[in-house]
Amino acid sequence: MSTVDLPPAPVPARPSLKSLHEAVHDCRACDLWQGATQAVMGEGARHAHLMLVGEQPGDREDIEGHPFVGPAGRVLDQGLEQAGIARDDVYITNAVKHFRYKARGRRRIHQKPDRWQVAACFPWLEAEIKVVQPAALVCLGATAAQQLLGSHIRIGKDRGRPVDSDLAELVTLTTHPSAILRADDEDRDDAMAQFVDDLKRVAGWLSAR
Ligand code: URA
DSSP: OOSTTSOOOOOOSSOOHHHHHHHGGGOOSSSGGGTOSOOOOOBSOTTOSEEEEESOOOHHHHHHTSTTOSHHHHHHHHHHHHHTOOGGGEEEEESOSSOOEEEETTEEEEOOOOHHHHHHHHHHHHHHHHHHOOSEEEEESHHHHHHHHOTTOOHHHHTTSOOOOSSSSEEEEEOOHHHHHHSOHHHHHHHHHHHHHHHHHHHHHHHHO
């Protein structure tokens, strides 16, 4: 499937966070709405200095309707706390607003969105960035980073450093919190420490402005 026969994302002409939250529920720009409970728009302060962009809502997020409230959200919360960043000061969103999964019995197993689904959803993220105008934008993982910064971006090679972009004054990337959850037991502490280091660098940059 592709976007060819699908309507574009119905992003309001002059969006506010409220109008985006309302309009996203009518989005049929890709097929993911069919299996999802609801669209999950980003959340946070209207003029947050920091925006974090993840991949897509997971099982809990799909049910509750809020970004990063499941297991990956708990890792993110720990990372933010250790980096001295208050979650309330951050705008948190995703590259894709509907949960993509494969049903296995009663379980819903996360599936990475296809590139065309990420591209079809991009007008929502673009509008969020325009409304919030964050000073710093951090991509969490490859899906967000490649959509926003280009398909050449690699987490291993590019994480933690500023990337040339017009999206915000500081644009950078780090690992996705789910990758920390998936890490082997012996690697998890290191993965978390690196994640916190990346976030601390951003916190340092924000407080020096
Ligand atoms: N993973 C994401 O990328 N986003 C969420 O909201 C939850 C898990």
